[in-house]
Amino acid sequence: MESRTALRAHIGMTRRLSQSDWSILSQASHEVRTVRRDTVISRRGDTLGESILILSGMVGRYIPATSGAPHLVAVEVPGDFADLHAFPLKQLDHDVTARTDVEAAIFPHEDLAELIARHPGVARQLWALTLVDASIHRHWAFRNGALRSLARLADLLCELDTRLQYAGLRASPKGLPVPLTQIDLANACGMSAEHVNRVLRDLREDGCCTFGGGFLNIHDRQKLYAVAQFNPSYLYLPD
Amino acid sequence: MESRTALRAHIGMTRRLSQSDWSILSQASHEVRTVRRDTVISRRGDTLGESILILSGMVGRYIPATSGAPHLVAVEVPGDFADLHAFPLKQLDHDVTARTDVEAAIFPHEDLAELIARHPGVARQLWALTLVDASIHRHWAFRNGALRSLARLADLLCELDTRLQYAGLRASPKGLPVPLTQIDLANACGMSAEHVNRVLRDLREDGCCTFGGGFLNIHDRQKLYAVAQFNPSYLYLPD
DNA sequence: CGAACGTTTGAGATGACTCAAGCGTTGTGG
DNA sequence: CCACAACGCTTGAGTCATCTCAAACGTTCG
Numbered sequence: 001m002e003s004r005t006a007l008r009a010h011i012g013m014t015r016r017l018s019q020s021d022w023s024i025l026s027q028a029s030h031e032v033r034t035v036r037r038d039t040v041i042s043r044r045g046d047t048l049g050e051s052i053l054i055l056s057g058m059v060g061r062y063i064p065a066t067s068g069a070p071h072l073v074a075v076e077v078p079g080d081f082a083d084l085h086a087f088p089l090k091q092l093d094h095d096v097t098a099r100t101d102v103e104a105a106i107f108p109h110e111d112l113a114e115l116i117a118r119h120p121g122v123a124r125q126l127w128a129l130t131l132v133d134a135s136i137h138r139h140w141a142f143r144n145g146a147l148r149s150l151a152r153l154a155d156l157l158c159e160l161d162t163r164l165q166y167a168g169l170r171a172s173p174k175g176l177p178v179p180l181t182q183i184d185l186a187n188a189c190g191m192s193a194e195h196v197n198r199v200l201r202d203l204r205e206d207g208c209c210t211f212g213g214g215f216l217n218i219h220d221r222q223k224l225y226a227v228a229q230f231n232p233s234y235l236y237l238p239d
Numbered sequence: 240m241e242s243r244t245a246l247r248a249h250i251g252m253t254r255r256l257s258q259s260d261w262s263i264l265s266q267a268s269h270e271v272r273t274v275r276r277d278t279v280i281s282r283r284g285d286t287l288g289e290s291i292l293i294l295s296g297m298v299g300r301y302i303p304a305t306s307g308a309p310h311l312v313a314v315e316v317p318g319d320f321a322d323l324h325a326f327p328l329k330q331l332d333h334d335v336t337a338r339t340d341v342e343a344a345i346f347p348h349e350d351l352a353e354l355i356a357r358h359p360g361v362a363r364q365l366w367a368l369t370l371v372d373a374s375i376h377r378h379w380a381f382r383n384g385a386l387r388s389l390a391r392l393a394d395l396l397c398e399l400d401t402r403l404q405y406a407g408l409r410a411s412p413k414g415l416p417v418p419l420t421q422i423d424l425a426n427a428c429g430m431s432a433e434h435v436n437r438v439l440r441d442l443r444e445d446g447c448c449t450f451g452g453g454f455l456n457i458h459d460r461q462k463l464y465a466v467a468q469f470n471p472s473y474l475y476l477p478d
Numbered sequence: 479c480g481a482a483c484g485t486t487t488g489a490g491a492t493g494a495c496t497c498a499a500g501c502g503t504t505g506t507g508g
Numbered sequence: 509c510c511a512c513a514a515c516g517c518t519t520g521a522g523t524c525a526t527c528t529c530a531a532a533c534g535t536t537c538g
Contacts, residue, residue, distance in 0.1 A: 044472075045472070061377070063377065063378070063381045063385070063473075065381075065385050066468040066470075067468075068385070071381050071384055071385040073377045073380045073381050073384075074377065074380075085370040085373060085374075088363050088364075088366045088367040088370055089367055089370050089371070089374075089475060091475070093374050093377070093472050093473040093475070094377065094473075116359065117359055120355065120356055120359070120362070123359070123362065124327050125327075127327045127366045127369070128327040128328055130366070130369070130370060130373065131324040131327055131328050131369060131373075132328070133373060134324060134369065134370075134372060134373035134376055135324075135328075135332050137373055137376035137377050137379075137380055138300070138302065138312045138313065138332070138333065138376050138379075139302070140376075140377075140380035140384075141312045141313075141376055141379035141380040141382075141383055142302045142304075142310050142312050143380075144380055144383035144384040144429065145310055145312075145379075145383040145427070145428065145429030146302075146304050146307070146310040146429060148525080148526095149525075149526075181483090181484065181485090182484070182485070183483095183484070183485095188384070189384065190383065190384030190385060191526080191527090192526070192527055192528075193484085193485085194485095194486085194487085194526090194527080194528085194529095195525090195526060195527070197485065197486060197487085198486090198487085198526095201486085201487095212485085229305040229306075231305075233283075233284070233332055234302075234332040234333075236328060236330070236332070387493080387494095388493075388494070420515090420516065420517090421516075421517070422515095422516070422517095430494075430495090431494070431495055431496075432516085432517085433494090433495075433496080433497095433517095433518085433519085434493090434494055434495070436517065436518060436519085437494095437518090437519085440518085440519095451517085
């Protein structure tokens with residue numbers, strides 16, 4: 001049971017860890033939990049005693065706005081820790097919500113603490129994982145501040161394409177599963193849902209990609225990446 | 240000499256560290272360097288062997304845009320590590336530039352590594368510092384995605400006010416030193432410089448604050464914070 | 479079957495941008 | 509020491525991107 005967990009979980013961003021570091025880390029988790037879609041996993045201000053590693057599904061981080069809907073500031077895909085920063089900080093400044101049904105490996109903070117004390121190398125790797133997150137956050141700030149709607153939306157789609165593929169969700173002929181609505185995209189990009197719809201139409205008519213039914217179908221990846229002028233270096237993917 | 244450095248540097252965000260943790264950490268730095276205004280401290284893709292703690296002045300992190308000026312995605316103030324994430328990641332995805340003349344304490348990565356191996360508690364504190372950075376990045380994504388120009392600019396000014404005050408730069412009758420131009424603000428907020436100028440005029444005419452000559456003079460802090468609906472929880476300031 | 483939700487499209491309003499010009503300040507070289 | 513260049517600030521006028529409001533449609537789910 002546990003070994004199966006470990007096997008399945010060494011995916012996506014956790015591939016930054018060597019096989020041996022991974023086997024050490026995976027011993028800190030003794031439980032896999034399933035979370036239903038739209039469940040709030042943790043709420044701003046909560047004090048957390050555990051962090052979760054996404055095995056399947058997608059979660060979002062939301063900053064509540066005083067007026068209007070909470071704003072989507074990050075998504076986590078399989079292989080990402082959804083809230084590892086709660087381990088050193090103990091507290092979250094935002095909400096974490098399951099966008100789909102989610103399978104997650106639970107890492108109690110006390111187990112992490114013990115593990116880290118004995119394995120500084122793994123500690124460094126975990127630190128690095130949160131720093132890749134930070135780099136992605138910077139890119140979201142850049143995207144929302146520097147890009148116009150067409151490039152902005154395309155850039156987000158490129159990021160999702162790259163990260164989801166790296167997480168092992170290979171594009172099939174039917175497309176890459178992206179369980180977000182146009183409203184979610186609008187929320188992430190700081191655009192109105194109507195405008196997202198129009199920009200998606202433009203991308204479709206330009207032969208770049210179609211988005212719908214939970215799938216992103218990329219017809220011309222090179223063109224899409226060119227529209228976004230996408231440079232994935234900020235994702236710090238190995239290779 | 241060194242003790243003076245330590246004394247002066249235990250400011251701002253480093254106050255998250257206890258006095259004893261701080262004395263341990265400060266032993267990892269044997270050099271204070273002065274960097275001239277507008278100097279590029281490190282460039283995207285560089286492999287860094289040291290990280291710097293700002294003692295005085297301000298630095299910016301810029302993501303180069305394929306077209307147009309590089310985009311300002313973060314500023315660091317006294318007490319912040321400008322590039323501590325280069326320690327676990329070894330590489331940067333963006334440029335770091337001195338916005339003013341900067342005094343910085345140098346922390347060679349090999350000294351940090353040794354120190355961290357012996358003091359896991361300090362390691363955890365350093366990790367936490369980079370996570371506060373990440374939280375600030377999330378807020379910048381939120382700001383650029385969710386707020387309209389008036390609130391957006393006001394929110395940035397509130398953040399600068401809070402962080403600079405916390406860094407020990409108390410507001411004098413003449414104002415709080417904010418060594419940025421309107422162009423910098425525009426760059427950070429994803430607005431045109433002309434529009435920043437108009438919004439600053441609005442803030443001035445509303446009696447909130449005046450910005451100019453390297454100073455932010457806040458006339459009615461409560462009003463300014465209300466315009467931005469500013470909630471500083473994301474800064475994770477103790478107390 | 480009806481309600482709720484997401485998508486799609488249109489029309490009009492507006493916030494923010496671009497272009498343009500003038501002004502003040504600073505720094506520099508003749 | 510002056511002159512000029514460079515830069516940032518300020519304001520105006522017109523344009524454009526994006527938003528808002530509105531309505532219709534399809535799908536899902538209870």
